[in-house]
Amino acid sequence: MRRVLILAAVGLSFVAATHAQAPAQPAQPPPQVTVIRAGRLLDPEAGTVRTNQTIIVEGTRIREVGANLTTPPGAQVIDLSKLTVMPGLVDAHNHLALTYKPEPESNVYYFTYVQDSTALRAIQAASNGIQMLASGFTIVRDMGNNGNYADTALRQAIEQGWIPGPTIINSGIIIGGMGGQFYPTPEMAKDHNIVYPEYLDADTRDEMVKAIRQNILFGARVIKICVDCKPYAYTADEIRFIIAEAAKAGLKVEGHVQTVNGARSAIEAGIWSIAHSSGLNEEMHKLMAQKGVWRAGTETPMGLAGHPVTPQAYQRTVASLKNAYENKVPLTFSTDADYWVAGKTRGEVCLEFIKVWQDAGIPIADTLRAMTINGYKVSGTEKTRGPIAAGFFADIIAATGNPLENLDALKDVPFVMKNGLVFKKDGVMTPAAFFNGGPVNGWRIR
Ligand SMILES: [Zn+2]
Numbered sequence: 001m002r003r004v005l006i007l008a009a010v011g012l013s014f015v016a017a018t019h020a021q022a023p024a025q026p027a028q029p030p031p032q033v034t035v036i037r038a039g040r041l042l043d044p045e046a047g048t049v050r051t052n053q054t055i056i057v058e059g060t061r062i063r064e065v066g067a068n069l070t071t072p073p074g075a076q077v078i079d080l081s082k083l084t085v086m087p088g089l090v091d092a093h094n095h096l097a098l099t100y101k102p103e104p105e106s107n108v109y110y111f112t113y114v115q116d117s118t119a120l121r122a123i124q125a126a127s128n129g130i131q132m133l134a135s136g137f138t139i140v141r142d143m144g145n146n147g148n149y150a151d152t153a154l155r156q157a158i159e160q161g162w163i164p165g166p167t168i169i170n171s172g173i174i175i176g177g178m179g180g181q182f183y184p185t186p187e188m189a190k191d192h193n194i195v196y197p198e199y200l201d202a203d204t205r206d207e208m209v210k211a212i213r214q215n216i217l218f219g220a221r222v223i224k225i226c227v228d229c230k231p232y233a234y235t236a237d238e239i240r241f242i243i244a245e246a247a248k249a250g251l252k253v254e255g256h257v258q259t260v261n262g263a264r265s266a267i268e269a270g271i272w273s274i275a276h277s278s279g280l281n282e283e284m285h286k287l288m289a290q291k292g293v294w295r296a297g298t299e300t301p302m303g304l305a306g307h308p309v310t311p312q313a314y315q316r317t318v319a320s321l322k323n324a325y326e327n328k329v330p331l332t333f334s335t336d337a338d339y340w341v342a343g344k345t346r347g348e349v350c351l352e353f354i355k356v357w358q359d360a361g362i363p364i365a366d367t368l369r370a371m372t373i374n375g376y377k378v379s380g381t382e383k384t385r386g387p388i389a390a391g392f393f394a395d396i397i398a399a400t401g402n403p404l405e406n407l408d409a410l411k412d413v414p415f416v417m418k419n420g421l422v423f424k425k426d427g428v429m430t431p432a433a434f435f436n437g438g439p440v441n442g443w444r445i446r
Contacts, residue, residue: 032058033072033076034057034076034394034420035075035078036085037078037081038052038083039082039084041086041388042084042085044373045373045387047365048404049084049402056069057396059420061393062390078415080398080415084399084402084403085396086396087138087387087396088137088139090140090332090371090375090376090379091132091139091334091350091375092333092375093141093336094132094140094142094336094338095142096124096125096132097118097125098112098338101339109145110182113145114194117147118149122150125151126157128346129168130429130431131347132166132346132347132350133166133347136416137350138395138397139395140166141334144173145174146173147198148197149172151168156445159445162435164435168221169381171215173198173199175199175202175226176199176200176201179229180195180198180199180226180229181198182195200214205241219446222252222253222254222272223253224254225256227239227257227263228258228259228262229258233261235265236264236269237269239255239271240270253273254296255273259278260284262279266293267284267293276297276336280320285324288329289327294331295324295329295332296334296378297324298336299317299320299334299356300317300336300356301352306340306341317356318359321360321362322360322361325360325366330377330378331362331366331374332378333354333357333367337350351410357407364406365404368403394419398415398416400413421434
């Protein structure tokens with residue numbers, strides 16, 4: 001009893017002390033106002049370019065967009081009158097905490113997670129995020145294979161203002177039938193649990209609920225499932241069950257799909273998005289268009305150094321994308337670029353993927369829509385982040401050329417703004433303003 005009293009007294013004095021020492025809130029400085037003079041302003045939704053536009057950014061958000069706006073006193077003026085200004089790009093499928101490479105793991109990602117710790121991968125994810133942002137990707141959907149929640153750590157670090165990076169929509173650990181995408185030995189699977197943390201085994205409905213809740217608890221913003229990585233694929237009923245469980249927390253579900261039967265089940269269940277195209281034939285495309293299922297086809301180009309794609313495989317990829325377009329499937333730009341290509345940043349590797357869209361004959365305006373507008377929609381940010389319009393977060397990039405005339409202009413993006421802060425200007429990254437020492441948005445946020 002005495003001990004309790006003493007503890008209570010200590011507790012009280014601690015409370016009193018913290019109250020007495022609570023500093024007065026420092027006066028917030030008025031938000032920085034930035035005026036961007038855009039020589040050309042590209043609107044991907046309309047597929048048009050307007051000349052001589054002004055964008056006024058206040059703090060983190062866009063205040064006004066138009067011609068002949070007056071510059072508020074004290075505003076910082078950024079002259080992009082020679083560039084094409086446009087909203088940021090989206091990669092709807094990547095893995096920023098995974099970089100497999102020829103050495104030491106012969107480009108086999110099964111080995112990457114044995115050799116690279118989650119801590120190391122999280123730091124690499126931070127670097128990859130910076131590389132993506134430097135190429136104009138302001139949103140990345142990070143779809144699993146990130147060790148023990150390195151994807152959540154990356155998102156938190158960016159949201160806390162510790163490092164610059166794209167807005168991350170992360171999936172946590174991929175949920176699948178026993179084994180995920182791995183083929184472990186019984187010893188490694190049963191004695192060493194080697195499938196985890198790259199995959200969460202969920203074979204029964206109880207396990208599905210637990211797996212989804214674990215991901216949500218540890219910071220997932222979307223749920224990723226392996227629909228048919230194994231012969232014991234999820235049925236349409238099981239996928240429906242998973243979608244309903246994820247929806248309780250407002251999360252959508254993306255399915256890794258590699259067979260036609262898997263695609264049929266996923267589409268029938270009403271899945272949000274399908275990753276990869278090997279299971280998508282014309283019939284599936286028609287069903288996806290009918291149901292409004294997003295396609296994250298992850299179309300790999302030919303000729304990436306160290307990542308050979310056969311001409312036959314490439315032809316199939318191009319034909320499938322073309323077929324999806326012709327059947328009016330909702331398309332996103334997605335790369336799955338989770339490997340190192342010598343001489344290129346992660347962002348530069350991703351931009352190589354526009355070649356597939358060019359070869360598929362997709363009109364430039366529609367590819368740009370996939371890379372922006374559709375990317376915001378599949379990410380669920382379309383009401384807050386993406387479009388260059390009043391009230392939206394100021395994520396703004398600028399290309400030297402005009403991407404609406406030539407998509408390759410996206411490979412030369414000398415200006416990037418994220419959340420109203422200039423990240424890159426005149427081709428030089430100037431991220432100092434992004435780094436904050438503490439948890440500026442509250443440490444309890446996960
Ligand atoms: Zn992937």
